Amino acid sequence: MQVLVRDNNVDQALRVLKKKMQREGVFREMKARRSYEKPSEKRVREKAEAVRRSRKAARKQAQREGLLPAPKKKVFAARPGAAPSTPRY
Template identity: 75%
Template sequence: MQVVVRDNNVDQALRALKKKMQREGIFREMKLRRHFEKPSEKKAREKAEAQRRHRKLLRKRLEREGY
């Protein structure tokens, strides 16, 4: 991952880097990897995330159709 520093503006480059990392999900993955997650916990978490994504998709679809 690269961020260009323009006019020695390091603060702006750091903000851009943080935004890119956030978008890629790096912070979230770092948080998950701090502690060992049992396979059963991982499976349950991933299932819950999938359900959340599906509900969100349905909500957006209903919104678009005007319900």
């Protein structure tokens, strides 16, 4: 994994590195390796994750086809000095 430091901005580079590690699942794997997981527990966990992924994919597909309503957009309180209906993400 590689992160470029621009203009000696190490804080920004660290933020980018943490985000990349989060996306790759490094933190989740480190947490899982702290203690031993029995093979039966691993099977149960992986099966549950697969079910969760398939349900999420089916829900997204149904939303695309118009069978389910799309999720509502999040509305955030306006910051002082910002436009009244500007959503922050």
